[in-house]
Amino acid sequence: MGDILRDTPVEGVCRLTLNRPDALNSLTFAMYAELVDHLEAIRYDHDVRTVILTGAGRAFCAGHDIRGAGKPDWVAEGLGKAQFQQRVMAKLGQIPVLMHALPQPVICAVNGVTAGAGYPIALAADMTIAARSAKFVNAFHNAGTGHEMGFSYMLPRLVGMQRAAELMLTSRAVMAEEAAQIGMILRCVDEEALMDEALKLAEAVMVNSPIGLAVTKGSMWLNVDAPSLEAAIEMENRAIFMSQSTADSAEKRKAFIEKRRPDFTGQ
Known part of the structure; x- marks a missing residue:
C-alpha cells in the first residue's frame, strides 16, 4: 500500500486521501507518481461518479518533502541538473492536467495547511471547500520562483490578476475564510463538517447523468x-x-x- 489511500465512502464516490499525517502529508516522488496513476485509472472507471481529494490528520498537504522525498524512479540516472528537473516537473505537471481531464467532477476537501505543491493541487479541483482553520501558503519562492504546476494559470482565473499578483509576489498566506471571499475556493465550513459537506456536494452532483x-x-x-x-x-x-x-x-x-x-x- 502506498501513501495515498483510495476508498468508497458512498456509492459512486472515490475518495483519495494523502496519508502521511506525521509529515503533514508532504509529497514524496513516489506519491506524485502514485497520484498520477490513481487519476489515470479513475478516468476510465465507470463506477466512479465523483472524486474527493483530501488529507489525513491535521493538514491537507505541506508541499514537497524536502528531507525525505526519495528519488523519482521515472528519471534516468546521470542526467544534468536541468535535464533532471525538466523530467521531474513534467510528471508533477500531469497532476492538475489530469484533474481537469477527468470526466468526473473533482472535489477537494482541504483540512489544515496546504502549501507548496499542495496549493495548485487544491486549486485544480473543480470545487474546493476548506475547514475554517485551513491555510493556503505560497512556499514556492523557497524553491526559487513563486509558482509551479499551473499555479500562475489557475490563480488569476480564480481571483483576478491584481490579487493573484499580490499572492504570488509576496507569498502572503491566505486563510480559508478569505479564500472563500475572494473566490479562490467555493466555501469554508466548520472543521467537523468538512467531509460531510464534501459528500453532500458529491451527492448533489451525482443526481445528474x-x-x-x-x-x-x-x-x-x-x-x-x-x-x-x-x-x-x-x-x-x-x-x-x-x-x-x-x-x-x-x-x-x-x-x-x-x-x-x-x-x-x-x-
Missing part, C-alpha cells in the same frame, strides 16, 4: 480560453447533442418529472 457531467465539465474548462462567445456556444451545442442522445439523459428527464432519484446505466 455521468455523460452530462463529463461534457459540461469539459466545456467549462475548454471555454475558459475560448477565442469567442460563438466558439464557446458551438462547444456547448456539441456537448448538448452528445448528452441528449443517450438513455441516461432520458432517464434524468424522466426521474425529474417523477420526482425520484435517477438510475443511470451508462447507456
